[in-house]
Amino acid sequence: MDQSAQLGLARLLATLRREGRQQSGLDASLVPPDKATAYRVARMVEEELGWPVLGWKIAAPKEEMQRQLRTDSPIYGRVYATATPPLSVERARQCSPIPEVEYQAVLGIDLPPRERPYSVEEVGDAVASLHPGLELAECRFVHDAQFPPLPAVLADGSGSGTILYGPPIEDWRRRDIAGQEAVLLCNGVPRRRGTAGAALDHPLVPLTWLANELSRTGVGMKAGQIISTGTLTGMLAPKAGETYTADFGPFGGVTMTYT
Numbered sequence: 001m002d003q004s005a006q007l008g009l010a011r012l013l014a015t016l017r018r019e020g021r022q023q024s025g026l027d028a029s030l031v032p033p034d035k036a037t038a039y040r041v042a043r044m045v046e047e048e049l050g051w052p053v054l055g056w057k058i059a060a061p062k063e064e065m066q067r068q069l070r071t072d073s074p075i076y077g078r079v080y081a082t083a084t085p086p087l088s089v090e091r092a093r094q095c096s097p098i099p100e101v102e103y104q105a106v107l108g109i110d111l112p113p114r115e116r117p118y119s120v121e122e123v124g125d126a127v128a129s130l131h132p133g134l135e136l137a138e139c140r141f142v143h144d145a146q147f148p149p150l151p152a153v154l155a156d157g158s159g160s161g162t163i164l165y166g167p168p169i170e171d172w173r174r175r176d177i178a179g180q181e182a183v184l185l186c187n188g189v190p191r192r193r194g195t196a197g198a199a200l201d202h203p204l205v206p207l208t209w210l211a212n213e214l215s216r217t218g219v220g221m222k223a224g225q226i227i228s229t230g231t232l233t234g235m236l237a238p239k240a241g242e243t244y245t246a247d248f249g250p251f252g253g254v255t256m257t258y259t
Contacts, residue, residue, distance in 0.1 A: 001033055010044035013156050016140040017080075018049065022095045025146030035073075038154035039217065045155065046078055055079040055104075055226035056214075057135055057160045061206040062199065065231075070150055074230075076210055077157030082226055083164050091240035091258040095138040097161065099238055099256070100231035101184045101246040103177070103196060103203040104133040104165040107227070111211045112220040123208045128223075129168035130177070130203065132248040134256060135228040136162040137235075163228050166254040175251070178202045184233045185245040192233035203229040 009030045032038040046053060060066045061074045108128030111118060138161035141148055153159055169175060178197035183190050200206055206229050214220050238258045247253040
């Protein structure tokens with residue numbers, strides 16, 4: 001995939017994101033051949049948009065989800081929109097939306113590129129606060145028979161949308177983050193349950209992976225960015241009129257509605 005094709009894909013994805021719309025399929029000449037190329041295109045999308053990167057999303061931290069997505073490692077994407085609850089969004093204006101229950105970590109200091117890998121302890125020290133939240137994932141490609149291969153989705157920010165985060169969890173370093181059950185409710189009815197221990201081991205594990213991946217590729221992360229660390233409850237397609245709540249028990253929760 002030459003530079004011209006990469007730029008063409010970046011401009012297409014930036015236009016689709018800017019206009020809030022999708023397309024069916026993708027010309028084979030514009031499908032990145034591998035992850036490295038896909039992530040280069042994602043960086044070009046950022047440049048084309050000219051929007052600040054407010055955070056990052058992580059997906060598929062463990063093998064089960066990686067098998068579903070046909071990847072051999074976690075994936076990530078830039079986030080350009082964040083919000084606090086309560087939130088209402090117009091279902092028709094969302095691009096194949098999926099609400100995912102996730103812990104959101106806010107960085108207090110930069111984690112710039114460097115030669116030495118970051119440790120879990122260093123990354124934990126860099127986290128200013130940890131929050132209950134939802135990732136409102138979106139995709140610029142319609143989920144139909146023409147849905148393109150994974151590298152095209154990686155170029156699209158791995159389906160990044162909006163990070164919705166609640167109040168910070170008090171004294172989170174001393175709490176049972178891994179063991180606390182989180183529940184995704186739809187119109188008050190529990191639909192999915194999960195824990196960070198089962199899905200991620202702990203939010204700091206995928207966060208450390210991302211810190212090292214962005215360090216290795218010369219990108220880095222900045223203070224103030226918020227990172228959605230991976231779904232605890234899987235994926236669920238919403239319908240218009242539904243209200244979703246991510247309930248983290250004593251850690252709080254967030255609520256949003258698809259109007």
